[in-house]
Amino acid sequence: MARVIKLVLLLTSLYASQISAFVIESFIGGAIISSSLYAAPKIYCQFTECCRGKWIAPKITGLQSSLQRRVFGQHLVTETVLKAVTGHLKNKSPNKALALSFNGWTGSGKNFVSKIIAEHIFRKGMDSNFVHQIIATHDYPHQSDVEYYKRQLRKLVAGSVSKCSRSLFIFDEMDKMPIGLIDILKPYLDHYPDVGKIDYRQSIFIFLSNTGGHLINNAVLTHWKEGKKREDLKIKHMDKVINLGEFNNKGSGFWHSSLIEKNLMDYFIPFMPLERAHIKMCAKADLEQKGHPITELVLNNVADELLYFPDDLKVFSQSGCKKISSKVDYVMG
Numbered sequence: 001m002a003r004v005i006k007l008v009l010l011l012t013s014l015y016a017s018q019i020s021a022f023v024i025e026s027f028i029g030g031a032i033i034s035s036s037l038y039a040a041p042k043i044y045c046q047f048t049e050c051c052r053g054k055w056i057a058p059k060i061t062g063l064q065s066s067l068q069r070r071v072f073g074q075h076l077v078t079e080t081v082l083k084a085v086t087g088h089l090k091n092k093s094p095n096k097a098l099a100l101s102f103n104g105w106t107g108s109g110k111n112f113v114s115k116i117i118a119e120h121i122f123r124k125g126m127d128s129n130f131v132h133q134i135i136a137t138h139d140y141p142h143q144s145d146v147e148y149y150k151r152q153l154r155k156l157v158a159g160s161v162s163k164c165s166r167s168l169f170i171f172d173e174m175d176k177m178p179i180g181l182i183d184i185l186k187p188y189l190d191h192y193p194d195v196g197k198i199d200y201r202q203s204i205f206i207f208l209s210n211t212g213g214h215l216i217n218n219a220v221l222t223h224w225k226e227g228k229k230r231e232d233l234k235i236k237h238m239d240k241v242i243n244l245g246e247f248n249n250k251g252s253g254f255w256h257s258s259l260i261e262k263n264l265m266d267y268f269i270p271f272m273p274l275e276r277a278h279i280k281m282c283a284k285a286d287l288e289q290k291g292h293p294i295t296e297l298v299l300n301n302v303a304d305e306l307l308y309f310p311d312d313l314k315v316f317s318q319s320g321c322k323k324i325s326s327k328v329d330y331v332m333g
């Protein structure tokens with residue numbers, strides 16, 4: 001009898017230890033599975049761009065110093081862009097997407113400033129999957145295909161924002177955008193909390209164009225002729241100058257656009273034409289970057305390579321800082 005009891009006790013303890021081993025194993029296994037499920041995206045996002053963490057970490061101080069250090073002769077741009085972008089980034093629930101219109105003469109820094117903005121929001125800058133540069137003549141060359149382009153553009157915007165609410169869209173050559181195309185952006189730029197279950201209010205849209213360039217140039221020239229300092233030009237004055245009528249020129253890409261008519265553009269940012277002194281600053285930056293020695297003679301030689309307007313006064317560079325890099329190569333070569 002005692003033997004039987006011993007056997008039963010032995011079997012019970014064996015069975016119990018198996019159960020507890022199973023319990024312990026499944027507990028450890030579960031913990032491993034659940035912790036790896038938790039860790040997987042973390043590890044994945046260490047190496048691949050995600051819409052979080054280090055990939056999208058706006059650097060406001062860096063943006064400020066970059067704009068101030070690297071952008072020459074555009075005090076209105078630096079001030080306004082900084083206020084507009086930081087205001088939007090700091091606001092946890094902005095009531096609409098940010099829409100900026102960069103206007104002004106060729107080579108004055110519109111693409112350059114857009115790139116600086118991208119670099120200070122997205123770790124991968126312009127190469128980020130959430131930054132889209134749309135170039136009218138390249139992406140949307142034919143007016144006759146506008147209906148097809150509308151579908152494409154809707155897909156691009158919705159696709160990107162659904163993956164990352166902090167998406168950036170840069171529309172280059174707005175002057176050459178097919179008429180009517182840009183209107184499809186209206187719901188995304190308006191004050192809706194969601195459009196088709198997607199919230200667009202954290203995204204940023206920048207529209208680049210030469211629209212209003214002549215008006216801006218004339219205002220800056222008048223100011224210059226009066227012997228006033230360029231830095232004394234105020235944004236309020238330029239706001240009046242960028243005549244909204246300009247946007248309704250048939251060639252502007254904004255033609256009869258509801259973005260303008262419905263006041264969905266938050267800021268019109270005027271890029272002023274660059275003077276010879278700014279050309280020399282651009283030349284200096286380019287020489288530095290290429291590791292060349294900098295002398296006043298070289299800077300003047302580069303500046304002499306460009307053409308200036310108006311014909312009688314020759315104050316502003318016709319091509320802004322656009323050809324500087326090749327002119328530096330030419331002068332140094």
Ligand SMILES: Nc1ncnc2c1ncn2[C@@H]1O[C@H](COP(=O)(O)OP(=O)(O)OP(=O)(O)O)[C@@H](O)[C@H]1O
Nearest residue numbers: 070071072105106107108109110111112282321322
């Ligand atoms: N204000 C500026 N300060 C410093 N560099 C500038 C400035 N403007 C232009 N540059 C230099 O010139 C290059 C060309 O300028 P950018 O492409 O930004 O001109 P843009 O205003 O877009 O001209 P466009 O209307 O012809 O497209 C920039 O990459 C930059 O190196």
Ligand SMILES: [Mg+2]
Nearest residue numbers: 110111172208
């Ligand atoms: Mg440009």
